[in-house]
Amino acid sequence: xxxxxxxxxxxxxSEDTRLKVMEQVDRLGYLPNRLATVFAGDTSSTFIGVSIxxxxxxxxxxxxxxxxxxxxxxxxxxxxxxxxxxxxxEESWIRTVLSWxxxxxxxxxxxxxxxxxxxxxxAGIPIVEIWDFNSSPLDMSVGINHFDSGFDMGRYLINCGYxxxxxxxxxxxTANAATTRMAGFVExxxxxxxxxxxxxxxxxxxxxxxxxxxxxxLLASSGDTECIFYQNDAMAFGGSQYCQSKGLxxxxxxxxxxxxxxxxxxxxxxxxxxxxxxxxxxxxxxAEMMIARLSNEPVENCKDVGFRLIPGSTVRRLPxx
Amino acid sequence: xxxxxxxxxxxxxSEDTRLKVMEQVDRLGYLPNRLATVFAGDTSSTFIGVSIxxxxxxxxxxxxxxxxxxxxxxxxxxxxxxxxxxxxxEESWIRTVLSWxxxxxxxxxxxxxxxxxxxxxxAGIPIVEIWDFNSSPLDMSVGINHFDSGFDMGRYLINCGYxxxxxxxxxxxTANAATTRMAGFVExxxxxxxxxxxxxxxxxxxxxxxxxxxxxxLLASSGDTECIFYQNDAMAFGGSQYCQSKGLxxxxxxxxxxxxxxxxxxxxxxxxxxxxxxxxxxxxxxAEMMIARLSNEPVENCKDVGFRLIPGSTVRRLPxx
DNA sequence: TTGAAAGCGATACCAA
DNA sequence: TTGGTATCGCTTTCAA
Numbered sequence: 103x104x105x106x107x108x109x110x111x112x113x114x115x116s117e118d119t120r121l122k123v124m125e126q127v128d129r130l131g132y133l134p135n136r137l138a139t140v141f142a143g144d145t146s147s148t149f150i151g152v153s154i155x156x157x158x159x160x161x162x163x164x165x166x167x168x169x170x171x172x173x174x175x176x177x178x179x180x181x182x183x184x185x186x187x188x189x190x191x192e193e194s195w196i197r198t199v200l201s202w203x204x205x206x207x208x209x210x211x212x213x214x215x216x217x218x219x220x221x222x223x224x225a226g227i228p229i230v231e232i233w234d235f236n237s238s239p240l241d242m243s244v245g246i247n248h249f250d251s252g253f254d255m256g257r258y259l260i261n262c263g264y265x266x267x268x269x270x271x272x273x274x275x276t277a278n279a280a281t282t283r284m285a286g287f288v289e290x291x292x293x294x295x296x297x298x299x300x301x302x303x304x305x306x307x308x309x310x311x312x313x314x315x316x317x318x319x320l321l322a323s324s325g326d327t328e329c330i331f332y333q334n335d336a337m338a339f340g341g342s343q344y345c346q347s348k349g350l351x352x353x354x355x356x357x358x359x360x361x362x363x364x365x366x367x368x369x370x371x372x373x374x375x376x377x378x379x380x381x382x383x384x385x386x387x388x389a390e391m392m393i394a395r396l397s398n399e400p401v402e403n404c405k406d407v408g409f410r411l412i413p414g415s416t417v418r419r420l421p422x423x
Numbered sequence: 424x425x426x427x428x429x430x431x432x433x434x435x436x437s438e439d440t441r442l443k444v445m446e447q448v449d450r451l452g453y454l455p456n457r458l459a460t461v462f463a464g465d466t467s468s469t470f471i472g473v474s475i476x477x478x479x480x481x482x483x484x485x486x487x488x489x490x491x492x493x494x495x496x497x498x499x500x501x502x503x504x505x506x507x508x509x510x511x512x513e514e515s516w517i518r519t520v521l522s523w524x525x526x527x528x529x530x531x532x533x534x535x536x537x538x539x540x541x542x543x544x545x546a547g548i549p550i551v552e553i554w555d556f557n558s559s560p561l562d563m564s565v566g567i568n569h570f571d572s573g574f575d576m577g578r579y580l581i582n583c584g585y586x587x588x589x590x591x592x593x594x595x596x597t598a599n600a601a602t603t604r605m606a607g608f609v610e611x612x613x614x615x616x617x618x619x620x621x622x623x624x625x626x627x628x629x630x631x632x633x634x635x636x637x638x639x640x641l642l643a644s645s646g647d648t649e650c651i652f653y654q655n656d657a658m659a660f661g662g663s664q665y666c667q668s669k670g671l672x673x674x675x676x677x678x679x680x681x682x683x684x685x686x687x688x689x690x691x692x693x694x695x696x697x698x699x700x701x702x703x704x705x706x707x708x709x710a711e712m713m714i715a716r717l718s719n720e721p722v723e724n725c726k727d728v729g730f731r732l733i734p735g736s737t738v739r740r741l742p743x744x
Numbered sequence: 745t746t747g748a749a750a751g752c753g754a755t756a757c758c759a760a
Numbered sequence: 761t762t763g764g765t766a767t768c769g770c771t772t773t774c775a776a
Contacts, residue, residue, distance in 0.1 A: 136522040138769035157488040167478040180503040201457040310690045343690040369631045369664040459753035
């Protein structure tokens with residue numbers, strides 16, 4: 103009816119009828135049923151499915167914040183899925199969320215189960231794979247090259263003169279960005295004549311306490327470790343607290359390197375050696391690419407938002423280096 | 424048609440037809456359109472709208488994780504809204520999300536704009552207000568009594584012998600739980616014969632760096648402050664780092680008290696004086712209450728998940744106390 | 745400028 | 761055990 107035209111401000115009605123319609127809208131407390139609109143078929147929903155591994159790792163909380171703020175401002179809603187780093191969880195979430203006819207999907211990571219890939223390809227909606235930069239994505243991609251970021255950190259620590267280096271992170275069933283980063287790190291250390299004395303992958307969340315007890319484990323088995331690289335700054339801070347509790351001075355006795363340049367880093371009395379990654383911007387960029395595509399604007403399919411090594415003062419240039 | 428029955432496993436069809444239907448499902452890569460199901464009206468959607476102020480404050484990231492994990496496991500999806508602590512953002516998000524016919528809403532905070540209240544009452548769906556415990560909620564509520572938690576901390580610090588006490592937190596346009604907490608804190612301090620030398624409410628996110636520079640500001644204007652209470656542990660840690668950078672020893676020169684018992688607390692070499700709040704459980708409980716209501720199971724309408732003061736060692740019992 | 749009719753996909757109901 | 765018919769709220773198309 104005419105009411106529909108008025109509500110959509112389509113034009114083609116008199117001011118008189120407009121007022122009459124609006125009056126009834128107020129009187130009845132009418133709220134449109136967008137389900138019916140989408141269902142009618144000509145317009146798409148404003149849902150964007152967003153999959154995130156977990157929020158205990160602050161890195162992902164920041165990415166999600168970047169995504170949702172931007173989407174919200176542009177009139178879209180995030181339908182969240184915490185996939186807990188497993189492809190099975192992701193697949194089941196994808197199946198469900200697709201049945202709600204989302205306008206698009208933003209997925210963390212580049213690995214998906216075979217069935218998930220099939221569904222994604224058939225969905226015919228924009229898809230942005232984030233986090234792990236991917237030059238041949240399903241559709242679009244924004245992230246950083248984790249292998250390179252790990253490699254750069256490895257090379258930096260080698261250049262500082264460290265040779266016996268440990269790694270402490272978390273692992274999940276799936277090869278993920280952190281694993282890729284570790285691989286790059288190991289390659290650089292070995293290329294440089296160093297040795298990764300231990301690659302510790304805990305089955306836990308990448309936050310403070312696992313960094314603490316992971317360091318305990320690592321030092322128990324490899325007491326001659328000169329420097330430790332962590333999956334992120336939160337773990338690195340946990341590790342640094344363990345070291346201090348044992349009387350190990352940083353960086354005199356042991357070097358500590360984090361990753362991610364998290365909000366805690368700037369307040370520490372010693373600047374944490376880390377890798378800056380623009381998390382918030384990464385999320386915002388993903389949202390922008392999605393919206394641009396939905397608005398039929400031209401979009402670059404792949405964006406690398408880059409990283410930057412922060413030398414800090416928790417590792418030191420060794421005398422012999 | 425018969426296909427619908429097969430897909431819903433309703434029974435009343437032969438094995439033969441079932442196989443024929445499933446074959447076509449596979450061949451066509453058919454995915455159901457749940458929009459149409461809900462639209463048809465006989466079943467409700469599996470969307471739960473979840474409003475959260477921001478994710479930069481780790482407290483809320485944990486609450487959201489608790490909610491989404493539980494909802495996801497029970498077959499529901501969170502539609503996220505980051506309301507940035509403003510009632511206007513919340514109102515506009517509520518309007519939008521209601522138009523998608525969610526099965527229910529989980530809202531952070533007990534304050535809502537007048538229009539929001541009207542929409543919520545008319546929506547006729549379950550609503551859980553979380554965070555700030557509310558014995559007369561719109562519908563259901565789970566949280567803690569923030570006034571009391573602030574009061575208890577104030578009394579504790581008074582009992583430790585502190586008299587000139589500062590507060591560092593953030594503020595937003597809206598009276599929120601942190602404001603209530605501060606009010607309880609101030610009341611206890613004043614009742615106990617102490618003085619809140621400064622109530623610093625920064626326009627910023629409640630995280631590390633604002634704690635750092637907030638402390639700088641507070642000490643610049645009130646140099647004789649004996650102890651500082653912070654909005655949360657992240658701010659408190661930022662503050663403690665500022666103090667240490669200025670050579671102030673904790674707790675010998677100044678006492679530091681946080682709130683929330685965040686994941687960083689257990690790894691610190693001095694246990695942070697704080698207030699434990701079961702964030703994850705709070706989120707899970709909210710999700711459980713929602714699901715119970717949707718399943719027509721009996722539900723307690725109001726739940727107080729409680730808090731627990733952690734004495735820690737960043738404040739000390741003063742000699743004269 | 746207004747309204748009547750058809751259809752989107754799934755399901756409830758009833759008839760075959 | 762199967763399938764035709766009406767329905768949900770909205771939009772598109774076409775006629776008045």
